[in-house]
């Protein structure tokens with residue numbers, strides 16, 4: 001947290017209490033951490049890349065963890081010792097924007113690969129941070145493989161938000177970076193202890209990181225942790241069912257672009273298998289429901305602009321409490337009038353065109 005606080009422009013994001021909505025849904029509390037305010041980047045992801053890239057440079061310069069601050073990484077003498085660095089990653093959009101943004105802040109180069117089907121606006125935002133970025137005719141996991149291959153070939157530094165054999169250190173730092181989001185939420189909740197925390201997962205790094213912290217912080221009082229994924233890319237759900245790492249292949253055609261990952265991060269799964277309680281695989285309309293729900297607040301509740309991957313958890317939580325056909329799952333999760341829900345809206349309207357299509361034009365209507 002101290003390192004993050006040293007990054008220019010860093011501020012903590014708001015935790016919204018949706019009082020009117022929780023009364024409407026018949027629960028005790030509904031809290032949403034609004035990551036659309038994070039670092040002006042509209043998503044939480046830069047917390048991970050920003051920390052990992054700082055830590056990587058810090059190690060090269062021999063800076064101890066407790067002394068790691070942003071200004072020490074960009075001093076002239078530090079840059080002279082370091083020489084030029086090129087960071088590379090694959091991304092659905094949000095992670096790449098975080099890497100490109102941090103590279104620019106650090107005065108270093110950056111290369112970013114995006115999978116086919118990525119919204120052009122996401123590419124442009126990454127290019128606007130000065131990165132050499134392109135949309136390839138590959139899916140997400142194939143882009144990750146290419147980024148790793150080219151890092152080896154050209155001596156670039158791979159900053160990937162998932163681990164694989166022989167590549168574990170930087171993904172672990174990325175997960176550590178995400179801890180700031182969870183720590184802020186815990187601080188903002190003060191003495192309120194949530195009973196249910198819904199965490200969306202792509203490769204599971206964010207969920208693993210937050211779950212580990214919830215376990216450590218709350219101990220015996222740890223809330224029920226529910227992992228939420230699109231049903232087209234539900235690798236954690238399948239892994240949980242099988243008890244061993246499962247992969248989803250193909251195009252993973254879902255509106256939840258940030259969660260369209262087919263291969264769990266093994267390090268994240270190691271944590272989730274110990275700390276998470278349930279995994280839910282969701283159709284796209286649940287995310288669309290969440291976007292509309294948060295964007296059109298009940299009563300005096302604050303408005304939250306939440307994108308597809310950000311809104312699916314709030315969408316699920318509200319669908320569970322409102323829909324007869326989901327009553328079985330509501331009962332299984334013990335959601336009742338004493339429940340206090342915490343969700344992380346991990347992105348804002350990162351795809352503005354699709355946001356409008358869903359929220360204004362009513363695409364992906366409730367099933």
Ligand SMILES: Cc1ncc(COP(=O)(O)O)c(C=O)c1O
Nearest residue numbers: 094202203204205206258346347
């Ligand atoms: C907005 C958003 N939410 C959640 C996630 C999921 O994070 P992870 O891949 O660590 O599970 C992502 C990943 O890119 C994302 O962009």
